[in-house]
Amino acid sequence: MQAQTLNRRWPWVAIVLSLTIAFVFAMISPAADSLQGFERVRIMYVHVPAAWLAYLAFFVTFGGSVGYLITRNLRWDRIAAASAEIGVYFTGLAIALGMIWGKSTWGVWWTWDARLTLTAIMFFVYLGYLALRRTTDDSVLRAGRAAVLGVLGAVQIPLVHFSVIWWRGLHQGPSVVRADGPAIQDPLMLTALIVGVLAFTVVYVSLMVKRIELIHLEDRKAAIDQSIERPVAGEAVTVPDLGGSS
């Protein structure tokens, strides 16, 4: 029982541990490089990792989609689906943190800079992928369709990336607005950033393990539900007596 509980619980423990370490680094790292005291830079220590995970999860969904199309093994589809759900969360978080950074720095919640806009577009690609999955119950059908969309979406993203960057490049105002914040060069600050990225990666892997476990459980439940004999409605319905000769 002890071993089983540890088996199940280790992802949660890993999440708490890694985030605690990252938090400590974020708080004790110096807040100034060449500028005056600049506490807000600590926001970068969660924003950048979240954005990194958003792209990593997207890439894994792409990999899972390709894997499924090649092997037709549902395991790849499970990876793709789990990563998409986790990815949509981290994309949303990256956007939210980017908006907090923007509001605190320039006083506006949204800056139409390339990276923020790109992340928003990616968010909708993810959402569409999840919406598509919800429309199909049959697991094989769903896997095939989602895989094609996964490939289509992923391959389009570089083109979206270029188009948005070129577009913004034409409208660069006098104040160069970077939603990804100041370039962090101080080694201690860089350490906090890297620790943050590593910690969030641990979080991603842990969440993946748990999310895939959930998929397995749901598949098992669905299989059980289908095999249980339930009373058919007909037994509750009696033949109407029309009074004529039967």
Added chain:
Amino acid sequence: MNGWGWVAFAYATAYGSLAVFAGSIAWRIRNTRRSIGETE
């Protein structure tokens, strides 16, 4: 709001939402386990 205020806001958002997200997965796992246990 001063610098630390914004930092606190950001971290509360990050860790708070993560707790909710991870918690929802844990909750769904528990519920699904229960309903399997009931029918098995």
Added chain:
Amino acid sequence: MTTGFWHQVTAVINRDLLRERRRGDVLWITIPFGAIALLLVPLAIGTDAILLRQIGPGMYWVIVMLFGVLVAVGKASSETLPQQDASALLGLDPAAGFVGRAASATLLLLIFETVVGLVAVGLYDVSIVGVPWLIITLLIVAIGLALLGTLTGSIVNSTSAGTALVPLLVAPLSVPLLLGATQSYEGLRLGHSILSWVLLMAAVVLVVAIIGVLTARPLQET
């Protein structure tokens, strides 16, 4: 059907265009929808001529992206499952089916772009500039959007999704087309070179076409 690939493509195009001639979804529904959308915007944001001239081209292309894709959706979802099974049994190459449907959607989208474009010129005083390149832009956008809509339509095919899922899926992926089209128009208006934007849109067309053809059979077999 043991006929060649392009023969099959032509057959699919003819079938789709015949269907459009009979039911007229594009002519009577999608085009008027795009047109009235252009009409509604000034009602909401103001009729100042200078403002409208500024936003006109952008509004036009957004409407093409969001509403024009419905032209391609109509093609894919108007085929019921039994009809698709029949096509498969007759030996229709799914890739030919995809190319044919995308081609007919392109033609209908060109009509959509032209008619709604005239409405934009009328209501927003949009000027028509750089005609040869403008036509190329309209053509590339039509092809790209038709490919996106047809492929996405096949993915969403015969689900209980409702009609909004395809536009939702296409919208973020159509951003390079949207930016390419709007920047090209601006470039033509100001006399800049728009080659890089045209090449970007062409890349979209190429990528989606390849994916569409490669996944046509796997999609049919699911």
